[in-house]
Amino acid sequence: xxxxxxxxxxxxxxxxxxxxxxxxxxxxxxxxxxxxxxxxxxxxxxxxxxxxxxxxxxxxxxxxxxxxxxxxxxxxxxxxxxxxxxxxxxxxxxxxxxxxxxxxxxxxxxxxxxxxxxxxxxxxxxxxxxxxxxxxxxxxxxxxxxxxxxxxxxxxxxxxxxx
Amino acid sequence: xxxxxxxxxxxxxxxxxxxxxxxxxxxxxxxxxxxxxxxxxxxxxxxxxxxxxxxxxxxxxxxxxxxxxxxxxxxxxxxxxxxxxxxxxxxxxxxxxxxxxxxxxxxxxxxxxxxxxxxxxxxxxxxxxxxxxxxxxxxxxxxxxxxxxxxxxxxxxxxxxxxxxxxxxxxxxxxxxxxxxxxxxxxxxxxxxxxxxxxxxxxxxxxxxxxxxxxxxxxxxxxxxxxxxxxxxxxxxxxxxxxxxxxxxxxxxxxxxxxxxxxxxxxxxxxxxxxxxxxxxxxxxxxxxxxxxxxxxxxxxxxxxxxxxxxxxxxxxxxxxxxxxxxxxxxxxxxxxxxxxxxxxxxxxxxxxxxxxxxxxxxxxxxxxxxxxxxxxxxxxxxxxxxxxxxxxxxxxxxxxxxxxxxxxxxxxxxxxxxxxxxxxxxxxxxxxxxxxxxxxxxxxxxxxxxxxxxxxxxxxxxxxxxxxxxxxxxxxxxxxxxxxxxxxxxxxxxxxxxxxxxxxxxxxxxxxxxxxxxxxxxxxxxxxxxxxxxxxxxxxxxxxxxxxxxxxxxxxxxxxxxxxxxxxxxxxxxxxxxxxxxxxxxxxxxxxxxxxxxxxxxxxxxxx
Numbered sequence: 188x189x190x191x192x193x194x195x196x197x198x199x200x201x202x203x204x205x206x207x208x209x210x211x212x213x214x215x216x217x218x219x220x221x222x223x224x225x226x227x228x229x230x231x232x233x234x235x236x237x238x239x240x241x242x243x244x245x246x247x248x249x250x251x252x253x254x255x256x257x258x259x260x261x262x263x264x265x266x267x268x269x270x271x272x273x274x275x276x277x278x279x280x281x282x283x284x285x286x287x288x289x290x291x292x293x294x295x296x297x298x299x300x301x302x303x304x305x306x307x308x309x310x311x312x313x314x315x316x317x318x319x320x321x322x323x324x325x326x327x328x329x330x331x332x333x334x335x336x337x338x339x340x341x342x343x344x345x346x347x348x349x350x
Numbered sequence: 351x352x353x354x355x356x357x358x359x360x361x362x363x364x365x366x367x368x369x370x371x372x373x374x375x376x377x378x379x380x381x382x383x384x385x386x387x388x389x390x391x392x393x394x395x396x397x398x399x400x401x402x403x404x405x406x407x408x409x410x411x412x413x414x415x416x417x418x419x420x421x422x423x424x425x426x427x428x429x430x431x432x433x434x435x436x437x438x439x440x441x442x443x444x445x446x447x448x449x450x451x452x453x454x455x456x457x458x459x460x461x462x463x464x465x466x467x468x469x470x471x472x473x474x475x476x477x478x479x480x481x482x483x484x485x486x487x488x489x490x491x492x493x494x495x496x497x498x499x500x501x502x503x504x505x506x507x508x509x510x511x512x513x514x515x516x517x518x519x520x521x522x523x524x525x526x527x528x529x530x531x532x533x534x535x536x537x538x539x540x541x542x543x544x545x546x547x548x549x550x551x552x553x554x555x556x557x558x559x560x561x562x563x564x565x566x567x568x569x570x571x572x573x574x575x576x577x578x579x580x581x582x583x584x585x586x587x588x589x590x591x592x593x594x595x596x597x598x599x600x601x602x603x604x605x606x607x608x609x610x611x612x613x614x615x616x617x618x619x620x621x622x623x624x625x626x627x628x629x630x631x632x633x634x635x636x637x638x639x640x641x642x643x644x645x646x647x648x649x650x651x652x653x654x655x656x657x658x659x660x661x662x663x664x665x666x667x668x669x670x671x672x673x674x675x676x677x678x679x680x681x682x683x684x685x686x687x688x689x690x691x692x693x694x695x696x697x698x699x700x701x702x703x704x705x706x707x708x709x710x711x712x713x714x715x716x717x718x719x720x721x722x723x724x725x726x727x728x729x730x731x732x733x734x735x736x737x738x739x740x741x742x743x744x745x746x747x748x749x750x751x752x753x754x755x756x757x758x759x760x761x762x763x764x765x766x767x768x769x770x771x772x773x774x775x776x777x778x779x780x781x782x783x784x785x786x787x788x789x790x791x792x793x794x795x796x797x798x799x800x801x802x803x804x805x806x807x808x809x810x811x812x813x814x815x816x817x818x819x820x821x822x823x824x825x826x827x828x829x830x831x832x833x834x835x836x837x838x839x840x841x842x843x844x845x846x847x848x849x850x851x852x853x854x855x856x857x858x859x860x861x862x863x864x865x866x867x868x869x870x871x872x873x874x875x876x877x878x879x880x881x882x883x884x885x886x887x888x889x890x891x892x893x894x895x896x897x898x899x900x901x902x903x904x905x906x907x908x909x910x911x912x913x914x915x916x917x918x919x920x921x922x923x924x925x926x927x928x929x930x931x932x933x934x935x936x937x938x939x940x941x942x943x944x945x946x947x948x949x950x951x952x953x954x955x956x957x958x959x
Contacts, residue, residue, distance in 0.1 A: 200644035202637035203448075207421035216559030217420050220455065230531060233634040233648035312421070314580065314642035 189264045191323045192300075192307060194237055198317035201228050201235035208312035209239075212303060214293075223289060223300045224309045224318075237318060239309070240287040240300040242266055248299070251282030256297075265302040273297055353563035354416030354872035355379050360458045360480065362473060364547055365406060365465030369473070369480040374459050380874050381957065383848035384415035386442045387888040389431035389460060393440065394891050396462075399899035403435040403539075404521060404546040406466035412453070412512070412527075412535075412552070413461075415850025416872050419454035419560040419639075422864075423576055424852035426450055426639035433899070434538030435546075436523045436710070436764050437783045437807040440895045443526075443540045444811075445512075446638035446852055447533030452510040455556025467548040472513065474504060475554045485550040492516065492703040493528045500553050513551025514541040515705025517752040521545055522762040524710035524785075528702065532646075532672035533638065536707045538784060538806055539764075563873030571866035578859040579642055585858030588645040589635065591624035593676035596788075597684075598623050600816065603826060604922030605793020606680065607786065609687045609738050610716040611779045611909075614790050614917040618689025622679045631695060636672065643854055648672055651699070655692040658745045660700070674698040674708070677810075680788035681712025686719060686744055693741030697748045704752030713785035714765040715747050717777050718757075726774055732757045782807035782905050791912055791927045794819045796832040798927035799936050802906045803836070805892040811853060813839040827925045833935035838882070845885030887956040890940075890948050894958065903946030906933060 206222035213221050224239035246266050249257045256272035257279060259265070268279075268288075273296040280288045280297060288299040300307075302320075310320040351357075355374055362369045375391075382388045389411040401407035411431040418425050428450030434441030453461065456477050463473075470485040488499045493515040501509050512529035518541030525541030526534040535541075544550075562568040579585050587595065597619050600606045604614035620626065627647060637644035649671065674682065674694055682688065682697045701708040715736070721727045722736040729735065733756045736743050750758025760768050765785055769778040780786050784807025791798035796815030801808045813836040819826040824835075842861060846853060849868055862878065869876050876884075896905075912927045937944060941952035953959035 200635060200637035200641070202641045202644065203639050204421060204423075204642065207640060210559065211421070214559055215565065216561050218455065218557075218559030219451075220557040221559070233636065235636075314423070314576070315644070 189323070190305070190320055191242060192239065192302070192310065193319045193321055193323065195317050195319070196234065196236040198315045199226065199235040199237055200315055201226055202314065204312040204314055205237050205309035205318055208308040212308045213298065221291065221293075223287070223298065237309070238285065238287065240266070240283075241285070242300075242302070247282040247284060248279035248288050251278040253278060260301065263302045263305045266299065267301045268297050268299055270294070270296055351561070352376065353561045354420075354868075355384065356454050356457050356459045356560070358458050360461045360475065361464070362461065362480075362482070363464045364467040364471070364482070364549060367467070367482055369482065371458075371478065379416070379459075381884065382888060383845065383868070383884055384459060385413050385418070385427065385429040385848045385850055386431060386444075386844065387848035387884065389413035389429060390440065390442070390888055390891050390895065392460075392462065393431055394895050397433075399433065399440070399895050401433065403433040403438065404542060406547070408433045408543055408546070410463040410540070410543050410547065411460055412463075414450045414454050414459055415848055417868060418850030419451035420562065420871060421640050422572060422851060422867050422871070423579055424638055424641035424643060424855055425850050426641060427847075427850050427852055428453065428535075429847060430527055430535040430540040432540055432543050434540070434784070434806065435521070435542045436537075436539040436766075438899060439782055439806055439901055440892050440899070441538035441540060441806045442847065442892070443535035443537050443806075444847060444853075445527070445529055445533050445535040446641070447510075447530035448639045449510045449512045449529035449533075449554065450850065451639045452554045452556050454560050455558050456554050457556065457558050461552060463544075463547060463549060466546065470548050470550055472500065472549065472551040472553060475552065476506070477555070477557055488550055489519065490516065493705050494531045494703055496551055497531055500551060504553070506553075506555055509553045509555050511551050511553045513705075514544050515703060515752065517704045517706035517762075518542055518545035519550075520752070520754045520762065522706050522751060522754065523764045523767070524707040524714075526705050526707050528705050532702055534702070534705075534707070537709065537809070539707075541705050562871040564870040568867065568870035571863070571870055575859050575863040575867055576642060578863055579855060582858035585643055588643050588854060588857055591628060592635065592645045592647045594622075594624035594627050594647075594679055596676040597679055599820065600789060600793070602921070603793045603816070603820060604917060604920035605790045605797075605816065605826075606684055607779070607788065607790040608684045610685060610713075610720040610777065611786070611790060611911055612720065613919070614793050614922045615920045616684035616689075618684070621689045621691055622683045622694060626691065631691060638852070641852065643852075643858070645854060646672055647675070649674075649695055651695050652692055655696050658693055658696050658741060660745065660749055671699040671702055673702065677788050678708040678712070681709045681716075682744060683712075685712050685716040687738030688741050688744055689739070690741045693744050697744050700745070700748045700752070704749070706752055709787050710764060710785045711748055711751060711761075713779060714761050714768060715744065717765040717769060717779065718747075718761060719743075720777055721769075721772065721774060726772065776910060779909055779911070780808045781908065782901065784808045789816060790922065791908070792917060792925045793922040794826055795829055795925070795927060795932075796824070796836055798908060798912065798929055799833050799932040800836045800840075802908050802929055802933065803840075803936055805889065805896055812843055827922070829928050829931045833932045834939045837936055837939040840889055841882045841885035843885070844888045845881045848884065848888060883956070887958065890953065890956055890958060893948060897947070906946055
C-alpha cells in the first residue's frame with residue numbers, strides 16, 4: 188500500500204511552517220514564493236487550507252507534457268519532473284486541475300511536489316499534525332472528496348430549481 | 351551576501367516622492383541585532399529627538415530582525431520605531447502576522463519613512479519595484495476594507511498590507527498600524543505618525559528568500575528549540591486558551607486594575623476569562639507566520655450584540671474577527687467595569703477596524719468614566735452618561751474616538767492630555783503619557799518599577815514581573831530584589847525584541863535555545879552574555895534618545911494613587927507602591943547616576959561613548 192499526503196484543514200492554524208520547510212528543500216532558503224505547498228487563508232471563515240500535489244492517479248500533468256519529462260517514482264509513486272528533460276513550456280502547470288504544478292522563474296523549469304523521496308518536509312514541520320504522510324488505499328484520496336463536493340453542489344442547484 | 355539580514359533598507363522620502371534602496375549598516379546590525387535595536391540606532395543617528403512627533407521631521411521606521419521570515423518559531427515580528435505622539439518618547443511598537451516576513455522576502459530589513467506627502471498616498475513594494483501611489487481610493491476606509499481595496503486595485507492578491515484606519519488618519523494619539531487586518535503595532539500612537547505623513551499603508555510582496563549562514567547548525571538548533579516549545583505547559587496553555595487565563599491569575603492576586611484602578615479585583619471575571627471565550631465566542635485559534643503557538647483567537651459576536659448598534663457610521667461591521675486578548679479584556683472590560691462580553695468583543699473589533707489601541711482606548715474611557723461619576727464631567731461635555739459598566743457607552747465612545755466626533759475628540763488625545771485639559775491630572779493612570787496596561791503594581795510591586803522606567807511609557811512587555819512574583823520566589827508586595835530583576839529582564843527582552851522573534855516563545859522555550867539559532871542564522875557567534883549586553887546597549891541608546899527629547903528622571907514616576915492609596919479589600923489590600931525604595935536600586939543596577947543619567951563609564955562599556 189502506498190503512502191500519501193493527507194491534509195486535515197481543521198487542524199491548520201495558518202502558520203506557514205509547511206511552506207517554509209518546502210522552500211528550504213527547494214532552494215536552501217526560506218522563500219515561500221518557491222514553496223510547492225501553499226496555505227490558503229480564508230480569513231472571514233477562520234479557515235486555513237494547505238494544498239499541494241496529491242499525486243493523482245489520472246495525472247494530467249504527465250499527459251500534457253510534450254517531452255515526457257514527468258515520470259512516476261517507483262518507490263513513492265510521486266510524479267516527478269525530470270530537470271534534464273523539462274523544457275519549461277509550462278503546459279503541465281496549466282493542465283493540473285488543482286494548480287499544484289508551478290513554474291520556477293529561477294530555473295525556468297516546472298517544479299512540483301516529489302514527496303521528498305518519501306519523507307515530506309511539510310509533514311515533518313507541521314506543528315499541529317494538519318499534514319500527515321500515511322498509508323492509504325489510493326493516493327487519490329482527494330477524488331472522493333471532490334465527488335462529495337460535486338454532489339452537494341448539484342443537490343443545491345436542483346434544490347434551487349425546485350424552489 | 352548577508353545571512354539572516356536581508357542586507358538592504360528601503361528609504362522613502364514622501365516630501366520629495368522618492369524611494370531608494372540602501373545597503374544595511376552591517377556593523378550596526380551586528381551590534382544591535384535588528385528590529386528594535388537597529389531601528390533605534392538609525393533613529394539616534396539621523397533624527398533630532400526634539401521634533402514634533404506629528405510633524406514631517408519625525409521618521410517612521412518599520413524594522414524586522416534577522417530571524418524574521420525564517421522558520422524559527424515565531425519569527426513573524428517587526429517593530430515600529432518612531433517618536434510616539436502619546437509620549438514624546440522613543441516608541442517601539444511590535445506586531446506579528448505576515449507583513450514583516452514579506453518585507454524580508456522583498457529584500458529589505460527595514461523601511462524608513464521620512465517627510466510628508468502632499469496628498470494621501472500608499473506605498474507599493476514588489477521586490478525592487480517601489481511605487482508611491484495615490485490613495486484617493488482608500489483614504490477614509492477602515493483597516494480591513496483598506497487591505498482588500500489595495501489588493502483589488504493593484505490586482506495583487508498576495509500583497510501583505512500594514513496600514514491605518516480612520517483613527518490614524520484623524521491623528522488619534524493612540525492609533526495603531528494594523529497589518530493582516532488584525533495584527534497591530536498597537537501602542538503610543540504609531541498609526542498617528544503614519545497618518546501625519548499622509549501615508550495610508552505599505553503593501554508588500556516579496557519573492558526572494560532569507561538565507562542562513564550555517565544551515566546544518568541552524569536546523570539542529572531549530573529542532574531542539576521547537577521541541578522544547580512543543581513540550582512546554584506554558585506553550586500548551588497559550589494554544590489552548592490564548593492570553594485570557596491571565597484574567598484569573600491576576601485577579602486572584604488582587605492585581606486586576608478595576609474601574610480606573612479604584613479596585614484590584616473585578617467581580618465579573620467569570621464572564622471575561624479564557625474559559626468563557628472558549629465556550630461562547632471562539633471560532634478557531636490562529637497563528638502568525640511561522641508560529642508554533644497560535645495564541646490568536648478568532649471570535650464571533652453573538653446575536654445578542656445587536657443591542658450594541660454602531661450608530662454614527664452605519665455599516666456592516668464584521669461578525670468575525672480576532673481577539674480580544676487579555677489586555678483588551680481588561681481595558682475594555684474590567685477597567686471600564688464592563689462584564690458583558692458582547693460589548694467587549696464588539697469594541698475590540700471596532701478598535702481593530704478603526705485602527706486604534708484598545709488598551710489606551712479602554713483606559714482613557716475608564717478615566718473619563720471616573721471623572722463623570724465624580725461629577726467632574728457633565729452630560730453637556732460628554733454628550734451621554736459615561737457610567738462604569740455601561741456597554742453602550744463603551745461602544746459609542748470607541749466609535750466616536752476613532753472619528754474624533756463629540757466627546758470622542760477629547761478621548762482621542764489620550765487620558766493624560768484629557769485629564770490635563772479638564773484640570774484633574776490625578777485621574778490619569780499611566781507613565782510618560784501612556785496609559786497602564788492590565789497589571790496593578792499594588793498587586794505586583796515589581797510592575798511599579800517596570801512601568802516607571804520603561805522607555806516607551808507604561809508597558810508590560812519589557813519586564814513582566816507577575817511570573818516571578820507569583821512563583822513563590824519573591825513576595826509580590828515586597829520590594830526586595832525587584833529593581834535588579836527588572837533591569838536585567840529589560841535587557842533580555844530588549845535583545846529578544848531585536849531578533850524578530852515573538853516574546854511569547856519565552857513562555858515555552860528557554861532563552862538559551864534562541865542564541866544558537868541566532869548565531870547559526872547570522873554567522874555571528876553570539877553568547878548569552880553578548881546577547882544581554884546588546885539588550886543593555888539598546889536600552890541605553892533609547893534612554894539617551896529620551897533624554898535628548900527632553901525627558902528627565904522626573905518622568906520615571908507613577909500616579910499618586912498607586913503610591914498613596916491602597917485597595918481596601920482583597921489580597922492586595924493595604925499595599926502601596928514603594929517606588930522611592932526601588933528607583934535608586936534600579937538606577938544603581940543600570941550603572942546610572944542618582945538622577946537617572948547613564949554614566950560615561952557605562953556608555954564606554956556599551957560602546958556608546
